Amino acid sequence: SQTIHQWPATLVQPVGSPLSLECTVEGTSNPNLYWYRQAAGRGLQLLFYSVGIGQISSEVPQNLSASRPQDRQFILSSKKLLLSDSGFYLCAWSEYPGNYEQYFGPGTRLTVT
């Protein structure tokens, strides 16, 4: 069966510091991968998605970037965090080709101080 991992679970970082969040998927090949951000009590904002190694589509141009160095690994990065980057970050995957069902990781709670 497929499993999605995210780490760290919680992160507190000062403004201006770098960021690296990692997501890995097990039990499937060539998944579509996604990064979402969720502000407290709000909906999901799509940040990036990837349909293959090295292929990244950005939905929200800002100081965040994403990379997919391996088939089942998706990394969210920032060189310098802003206060507005605080939130709950969710990684997700869907099968391609497939039934469009999207499955989410446990999330990372990021607080920028």
Next chain:
Amino acid sequence: AQTVTQSQPEMSVQEAETVTLSCTYDTSESDYYLFWYKQPPSRQMILVIRQEAYKQQNATENRFSVNFQKAAKSFSLKISDSQLGDAAMYFCAYITSGTYKYIFGTGTRLKVLA
């Protein structure tokens, strides 16, 4: 552009009763998929149910069922025999077939009263 609207920010239901959460969407596409996700306090998003637009039959998963009205662009979720564990945020989501971008609604917070 496609949009998904959840007009009920919060709903309450008595334990063992039935509740319906509303979702409307706007699209000019004919082939798409609709989903309901549950986000409990742990914030892990859990897929509840999926509906293919080409299927007229409403999807059902145990106590969860949908009322899919394609012409009205409506996709409501019915939860029967509500349990305390059903308390969560519920999100409606849409994706056009052949694309990669999911559109989520703003969510409905469901409270289950004992």
